[in-house]
Amino acid sequence: MVILEARDIKFIKNNRTILDIDAFALRQGEVTALIGVNGAGKTSLMQILALLQQPTSGQVLFQGEPAGKHNLLQLRKRMAFVFQQPLLLDMTVRQNIETGLRLRKVASHLINQRVQLWLERLGIQHLADGPVRFLSGGEAQRVSIARALALEPEVLFLDEPFTGLDSPTRGQLLLDMAKLLHGTKIATLFVTHDYAEIPYLAHRLSVLDQGRIIQTGTPQEIYQRPKNQAVLKLLQWIPMRGEMREAKGAF
């Protein structure tokens, strides 16, 4: 089921077409990875889908309902973000997770329950009452993920959430994230420059090139049958996992 959809999007700045997208959809329970070289338009597309940026033309629909000025705030409340930088407030871990829930006017007794649940799910309950300023990068990112998921969003935007973490920390967080997301109803958009992360997390992969979606499919389909030279060029640098290795033969 499609949760969030972009239709006939054009995003033009200074007479330059930054995005030209006929259709792009995020589905319930699916993680969609979005890849493309620097400047391809990933951030612009994410911002438009997140209703933080207005396209020059075209529509964003949330469960079929067109987004507009009248419902912007209400629709944004159904979304959450995790950025490359955790962007935590200078408070305790617990307070960071609580803040968004308070802003969304969740009842106090539910706030405590949800904070406890997500502290546990992210394995950070031992850090709950300490200040975030002493956390490691991996711990801080766990707090930012707990803060996002505690909001129980229908749509989650992950903007390079594992970049900058060392390999073991990143690997563990990636596996934990897959466990947390797979089997939920959340529709997730995952922007990454590290293609090795894709097979762990993404059900679908979309390739963006010069503002256009040039291929969408399962990661396996795209690795095995890149549609054109542009996709092939992007993917040839993927450090392949065992099951992906035969894809190379098809190139």
Ligand SMILES: Nc1ncnc2c1ncn2[C@@H]1O[C@H](COP(=O)(O)OP(=O)(O)OP(=O)(O)O)[C@@H](O)[C@H]1O
């Ligand atoms: N508001 C704006 N005004 C003018 N140009 C813009 C604006 N937003 C984006 N751009 C341009 O659009 C292009 C796409 O930018 P965008 O940040 O969406 O790409 P990206 O794929 O996220 O890149 P990166 O991987 O480097 O983050 C870039 O050339 C950028 O300079």
